[in-house]
Amino acid sequence: MKLNQLILTAIVGAQFALPLFAADSEATNSTGAAQSESPALTAGGTAASAAETEEIEDLKREIQALDQKVQNLEKQHQSQQQAIIATNQEQIQELDQKVRVLSRQHELDQETAEAAAKLQPRFKLDSSGFLFTSADTNFSIGLHGLVQLDSRTYLGNNNVANSGFLLRRARPIIVGTVFHDFDYNLTPDFGGGTVQIVDAYINYHYDPQLQLEAGKFKPPVGLEALQSDANLYLNERSLVTDLVPNRDVGLELHGDLFGGAISYAAAIMDGAPDYSSTTVNTNLDSDLAYYGRIFVQPWITSDVDLLRGLGFGVGGSYEDASGVNGLTAGYTTDGQQRFFTYTPAAGTTIANGQHWRLSPQSYYYYGPLGLMGEYAISDQNVRNGAATANLQNTAWEVQGGWVLTGEDASYNGVTPRHPFKPLSGGWGAWQVVGRYEQLNVDSAAFPTFASSAASASAARAWSAGLNWYLNRNIRFDASYSHTTFSGYTGPSPAVPAKGEDVFFTRIQLAF
Amino acid sequence: MKILLTILLASSLSAVAGAKEIKLLNVSYDPTRELYQEYNAAFAKYWKAKTGDDVVISQSHGGSGKQAQSVINGLEADVVTLALAYDIDAISQQARLLPADWQKRLPDNSTPYTSTIVFLVRKGNPKHIRDWDDVVKPGVSVVVPNPKTSGGARWAYLAAYAYALETYGHDEAKAKAFITRLYRNVPILDSGARGSTITFAQRGIGDVLLAWENEAHLALKEFGADKFEIITPPLSILAEPPVAVVDKVAKRHGNTEVAKAYLEYLYSDDGQEIAAKNFYRPRNPAIAEKYAANFTQLKLVTVDQEFGGWAKAQATHFADGGVFDQIYQP
Numbered sequence: 001m002k003l004n005q006l007i008l009t010a011i012v013g014a015q016f017a018l019p020l021f022a023a024d025s026e027a028t029n030s031t032g033a034a035q036s037e038s039p040a041l042t043a044g045g046t047a048a049s050a051a052e053t054e055e056i057e058d059l060k061r062e063i064q065a066l067d068q069k070v071q072n073l074e075k076q077h078q079s080q081q082q083a084i085i086a087t088n089q090e091q092i093q094e095l096d097q098k099v100r101v102l103s104r105q106h107e108l109d110q111e112t113a114e115a116a117a118k119l120q121p122r123f124k125l126d127s128s129g130f131l132f133t134s135a136d137t138n139f140s141i142g143l144h145g146l147v148q149l150d151s152r153t154y155l156g157n158n159n160v161a162n163s164g165f166l167l168r169r170a171r172p173i174i175v176g177t178v179f180h181d182f183d184y185n186l187t188p189d190f191g192g193g194t195v196q197i198v199d200a201y202i203n204y205h206y207d208p209q210l211q212l213e214a215g216k217f218k219p220p221v222g223l224e225a226l227q228s229d230a231n232l233y234l235n236e237r238s239l240v241t242d243l244v245p246n247r248d249v250g251l252e253l254h255g256d257l258f259g260g261a262i263s264y265a266a267a268i269m270d271g272a273p274d275y276s277s278t279t280v281n282t283n284l285d286s287d288l289a290y291y292g293r294i295f296v297q298p299w300i301t302s303d304v305d306l307l308r309g310l311g312f313g314v315g316g317s318y319e320d321a322s323g324v325n326g327l328t329a330g331y332t333t334d335g336q337q338r339f340f341t342y343t344p345a346a347g348t349t350i351a352n353g354q355h356w357r358l359s360p361q362s363y364y365y366y367g368p369l370g371l372m373g374e375y376a377i378s379d380q381n382v383r384n385g386a387a388t389a390n391l392q393n394t395a396w397e398v399q400g401g402w403v404l405t406g407e408d409a410s411y412n413g414v415t416p417r418h419p420f421k422p423l424s425g426g427w428g429a430w431q432v433v434g435r436y437e438q439l440n441v442d443s444a445a446f447p448t449f450a451s452s453a454a455s456a457s458a459a460r461a462w463s464a465g466l467n468w469y470l471n472r473n474i475r476f477d478a479s480y481s482h483t484t485f486s487g488y489t490g491p492s493p494a495v496p497a498k499g500e501d502v503f504f505t506r507i508q509l510a511f
Numbered sequence: 512m513k514i515l516l517t518i519l520l521a522s523s524l525s526a527v528a529g530a531k532e533i534k535l536l537n538v539s540y541d542p543t544r545e546l547y548q549e550y551n552a553a554f555a556k557y558w559k560a561k562t563g564d565d566v567v568i569s570q571s572h573g574g575s576g577k578q579a580q581s582v583i584n585g586l587e588a589d590v591v592t593l594a595l596a597y598d599i600d601a602i603s604q605q606a607r608l609l610p611a612d613w614q615k616r617l618p619d620n621s622t623p624y625t626s627t628i629v630f631l632v633r634k635g636n637p638k639h640i641r642d643w644d645d646v647v648k649p650g651v652s653v654v655v656p657n658p659k660t661s662g663g664a665r666w667a668y669l670a671a672y673a674y675a676l677e678t679y680g681h682d683e684a685k686a687k688a689f690i691t692r693l694y695r696n697v698p699i700l701d702s703g704a705r706g707s708t709i710t711f712a713q714r715g716i717g718d719v720l721l722a723w724e725n726e727a728h729l730a731l732k733e734f735g736a737d738k739f740e741i742i743t744p745p746l747s748i749l750a751e752p753p754v755a756v757v758d759k760v761a762k763r764h765g766n767t768e769v770a771k772a773y774l775e776y777l778y779s780d781d782g783q784e785i786a787a788k789n790f791y792r793p794r795n796p797a798i799a800e801k802y803a804a805n806f807t808q809l810k811l812v813t814v815d816q817e818f819g820g821w822a823k824a825q826a827t828h829f830a831d832g833g834v835f836d837q838i839y840q841p
Contacts, residue, residue, distance in 0.1 A: 097652060100716045101698045107714075108701060136585075 127472040129173075129511045141176035146230050147509040148191070152335060155501040161337050167191040168506070169229060171198065181205055185217075198247065209255040219248045219272065220265035220293035221315035223361035223374050224397070230510035231413035233370075233431075234334070234463050234479050237275075238397035239439035242331040243378040244359060245272035245317065248289065259301045263313075267291040271319040273351075274328035274378050274393075285326060289319030295361075309365030309410070317357045326351025327382065330455075331393075331439060334463060334481040335502035337495045339488075340441055340455040344384055349449040352383035354390075363411060368431075370409030373398040382449050389449060391442035399435035401467075413469075420470035429469040433479070436462045446487070456496035457487025465504070477506040533558075533566040533769055538588035540575035540662050540752065541703035542726040546789040547592070553785060554776050558769065566769055574703035575662030582606065582757065589761040589770045592754040594662020596620070597821040599755050609758045622751040623777035624791035627811060628663070628670040630742040631711065631720040631727040638718045642744050643674040646719055647692040654717035655697055656707045658829050662752070663704035665829060667721040670748035672828070673817045677746060691838040700841075712739065723750070724806070725790035749811040 124131040129144040148168040154161055170191040177183050187199040201215025218226055222244035224237050250269025257264070271289030295313030302308060321327075327350060330341040342349035359376040375396040382389055407414050407429045416429035438460045446452050465479025480503050485496035492498065537547060551568040558566045571578065571586065575594035582588045583606045593599055596614060603609050614621045632640050638651050646653055656664040668690065675689035676682075699716065701707040704726055711720035712734045719742075722730070727741045754774045761770040776782050783793040787802035799806075818824035828834045 097698070097716060100714055104699055104710050104714045104716055108699070108706070112702075138585075 127511060137177075138180040139176070139178055141174065144173035144175060145509065145511055146171045146173065148229070149507045150235055151505045153503040154335060155503065156498070160495055161335060168235070173199075185215075207255070209257055210253070211255050213252040213254060214250075216247055216249045217252070219245045219267055219269055219289075219291040219317065220252065220254065221245060221291055221317055221357060222275075222359055222376065223295075223313075223315070223363065224372065225275065227411060228413075230475075230508065231411070233372075233399055233401050233433040233467070234435060234465055234481070235477060235504040235506050236334045236336060236481075238334075238374075238395075238399065238435060238437040239331070239459060239461065240359070240374045240376045240395040240397045240437065242275045242328075242439055243376040243393060243395050244275055244315070244357060245289075245291075246275050248272040248291075250288070252291075261297055261300050263293075263295045263297075265291070265293045271321060271326075273321070273326060274331070285320075285322045287320040287322070289317055289321075291315070291317045306366060309363075311364075311411075312362035313360075315357075315359045315361065317355075319355050320353050321351035321355045321380070322353065324348060324350045326355070327380070331441075331459070333459060333483045333495070333500050334461055335483070335500050337500060339459050339483075339485055339496045340439075340450065340457075342382065342445070342450050343454050344449055345447060345451045345453070347384045349382050349384045352381040352388055355380040365409050365411065368403035368406055368409055369400070370402075370411075371398070371400045372411075382445075384449050387448045389442075389444050391445050391449065393439070393441050393445075395437070395439035397435060397437035399433065399437075401431050401433040404430040404432060407469075414467075415472055416469045419472070420474075428471060431467040431469070432465070433467060434462070434464045436460075441487075452487055453490040455488065456485035459483055459485050459496075461500075473509060473511045475506070475508040475510070477504065477508070479504045533564055533766065534764070535566055535568045535589045535766055535769060535773060536571065536587060537568055537590050537592055537773070538571045538578050538582055538586060539592040540578060540594040541572055541705040542663065542708075542723050542729065543592060543752075544570065544572050544705075545729060546725070546786065546791060549789065550777070550782065550785045553781055554773055557776060557781070558772065561772075564769075566773075568773070572703075572705070574656065574660035574664075576660045577702060582608070587760050587764070588757045589764060589766045590754065590756050590773055592752065592774075594750070594752050595665060595821060596751070596753045597825045598662060599753055600821070602757065608760060609755055613755045614753060616756075617754065617774060618778060619794050620751065621753045621755055621774075622794070623754060623774075623782065624752070624786040624793055626724050626750045626752065626791055627747045627809070628667045628721055628750065629724050629727050629747065629807075630744060631722045631730055631739050632718065632742055634738050634740055636740060636742065640719050640742055643671055643689075643693075643746070644678075646671070646721070647689060647696065649696075651696050651719065652698055652717040653693065653696040653719055653721060654699070654701075654707050654711040655721040656704055657700035657702055658835050660702040661704055661707075663723050663726070663750075664700075664707075664721075665824075666723075666748055666750040668828065668835065669814060669818060669824060670744075670746075670812075671721075673748055673812045674744070674746050676817060677812070687834060687838065690834070694835075694839045697839075724792075728790040728805075743807040743809050746810045746812065748817075749813045751814075 119135045121135055122133045124133070129142055131140060131142040133140040147170050149165065150168040151165050152161070153163045168191055169189060171187050171189045174186045175184065181204055183203040183205060185199050185201055187197070189196055189198045197216060199217050201213050201217045203211055203213040205211045220226070222241055225241045225244050225246065248269040248271065250267055252265055252267035254265035256262070267290070269289050269291060271285070271287060293313060293315035295311055297311040299307035299310060327342050330338040332338050357376060357378050359374060361374040363372040375394070377392060377394050379390065379392045382391055401409055403409050403414055405417065407417050409431070414429050414431060418426035418428070420426055420428040438458070440458045441450070441455070443457060446457060461481055461483035463479055463481040465477060468476040470476070483500040485499060488496035490497065539547060547570050551570070555566050555568065558564060571588070575598045579593060579598035579601050582591060582602050591599055591602065599613060603611050603613060617623070630640055630646070632638070638645065640646060640651065645651065655667050658664040658668045671693050672686055672690050675686035679685035679689070699710060701710055704723055707720060708722065708726055708730050710716050712730050720727070731739055731741065754777060756767070756770045756774060758767070761767045777786070778794070780795065780798065783795040783798040787793045787798050787805065790805060792806055793799050793802065814821055814824055818827070826833065
């Protein structure tokens with residue numbers, strides 16, 4: 001029973017009970033009189049009974065009125081409560097909608113922020129260098145660099161070069177992409193005492209399988225020549241690289257087929273003499289050179305670990321070369337001393353037409369083991385006055401390395417598993433390397449086209465070294481190279497007389 | 512040696528030429544995802560049968576205005592299928608990627624299908640929304656996208672405005688007051704029609720969604736007819752979403768022929784059937800008759816009749832400082 005009903009019942013009960021109680025009391029008190037005045041009382045009793053009845057009826061009506069009031073009050077209370085509930089529900093719904101709207105607005109704001117973020121250019125800086133890319137990746141510019149500080153110490157007294165330090169290479173390398181499909185590379189070199197543009201090209205990569213490159217870059221011939229300067233085993237490339245071109249200017253169609261299992265390149269360029277330490281930016285004659293190379297890595301995408309790193313191929317070139325600039329300026333040793341030039345005792349030797357090269361090549365990488373072998377023929381027609389000849393110079397080399405700390409060797413260098421941080425136990429990667437190489441000048445070159453008093457007819461060299469990769473960017477190298485010559489009849493102590501012994505060191509920054 | 516190199520070069524080129532694949536990008540507006548998914552498959556089949564070539568069509572969707580801006584900014588669309596002609600005009604005028612008279616190149620002003628704006632309300636229609644007057648009543652929460660970015664939102668705005676003009680004897684002041692009341696009831700503006708559908712149907716916001724007719728039907732299909740119902744007002748607007756080849760891009764991609772065919776196929780019986788099945792009103796009378804049950808009849812006014820064309824409507828209502836900027840208070 002509700003509280004108000006209890007109170008009402010109590011009130012009504014009291015109202016009803018008290019008069020009865022009073023009437024009962026009066027009746028009790030008057031009993032004696034009634035007993036003594038009974039006839040008169042009978043008439044009076046009837047009157048009293050009528051009055052009581054009327055009073056009871058009044059009370060009943062009063063009760064009904066009160067009951068009605070209570071019911072009205074209850075109805076009023078209920079409707080008020082319902083109104084309050086309805087108001088509350090409306091307020092809750094309103095609040096619910098507001099929360100939903102705010103939540104959705106937050107969601108939309110996030111979407112807007114994410115969309116805006118996608119339109120912002122991206123910046124990346126890590127061990128691979130600096131890269132700034134447009135939001136849609138259609139445009140990018142990156143900065144890489146290569147700095148090599150070498151020392152060469154010529155042992156003995158039979159060398160013509162000075163021992164000392166040299167800035168072998170100092171190259172800021174600017175790379176990037178425009179309109180998604182066009183890559184570019186601009187690489188000047190401030191090392192070596194002269195400033196020159198080493199690479200400057202645009203590469204249209206319509207598809208990995210079909211790319212067109214235009215500008216100045218390495219012609220596709222020699223395996224070691226095509227390897228990045230930062231990833232060579234030893235400070236200087238081998239004698240084989242003396243017989244292939246360094247850089248040239250022109251067009252190249254190239255691509256990788258079957259996931260890189262076959263790489264091909266075919267180029268039409270100005271033409272370049274056998275490897276020279278400097279590069280040219282214009283054609284030295286009116287004839288163009290044709291280059292081609294195919295390199296196969298049959299298991300590159302397979303699960304056969306043992307064979308995945310095996311690659312082999314062949315590169316070559318053909319051109320008509322003429323004039324003195326069509327001939328090499330000379331072949332140099334590991335210590336970068338010239339041991340052969342087309343310098344005859346009398347007259348001048350010049351290029352005289354056909355010049356072709358052929359270079360079978362191979363490498364093999366398996367775990368810490370790295371091997372590379374290459375053979376090169378440089379076949380060239382020469383002339384000195386009325387005398388002409390077809391000379392075929394050849395060279396070969398084999399080199400190998402073993403990463404003592406267990407990292408994988410590769411054509412693209414070594415990445416230390418634990419970069420140099422002595423306090424944390426990181427000592428970088430250590431690698432031992434060695435090489436044997438040989439170059440033979442066609443014996444028909446002497447004496448008409450070259451002089452044995454100025455040049456050796458062959459050079460053989462071996463090298464051994466230790467490379468320390470502190471991290472992906474810093475590398476220390478130390479190596480020793482010993483070269484012997486034959487066919488030289490000139491006076492001592494010129495270079496080829498007794499051979500060359502050089503101790504190299506290198507501190508390299510590459511990113 | 513020369514011969515060897517020539518052979519190497521020629522064989523490389525021929526090997527790559529044989530691997531050609533046709534890729535087409537259709538940049539469209541928000542609610543056409545399902546339409547073009549179905550249509551693209553049909554067209555690819557048709558094109559394969561006709562030419563033997565495989566064509567892979569990519570779709571891009573978003574608010575029509577935003578999509579047009581993306582194309583202007585360099586998104587390489589071979590074709591655009593946007594919500595209204597003004598957006599394609601903008602591509603023509605600002606980026607010069609197609610001629611100014613692009614709309615004359617295909618039938619029906621390059622509009623292979625039409626649509627209109629209807630009301631999507633919650634099941635039982637608790638706010639008793641039957642006509643535009645009900646939408647502007649106090650206490651009615653209306654969900655509609657932003658006319659600055661969404662084509663559908665511009666159509667919805669103009670439908671309401673056209674109703675007010677018709678109702679108040681083309682009294683611009685009263686029409687402006689009407690549209691002000693409408694946007695006073697809008698708690699949130701999405702950037703596109705699909706976003707507004709999510710707001711209304713998934714996030715439970717609002718009493719009524721002013722939606723493309725096809726989008727409303729899709730919402731019923733997607734979220735359940737037991738949750739929502741479509742109310743078609745007695746008067747709305749004839750929405751004409753046009754299509755066009757983006758000439759310079761298609762030419763650059765070597766896709767001109769296939770891009771033209773792609774749009775022309777929209778007018779074929781197959782294309783019209785697919786449009787009708789996706790609740791776009793087909794132009795082809797026979798197909799329209801076949802699917803008449805899908806489309807409630809109503810009075811449809813046009814932008815040309817009521818607003819003097821899209822250029823004028825855009826300048827008056829949606830350009831910076833236009834009527835919408837004046838009446839909308841976020």
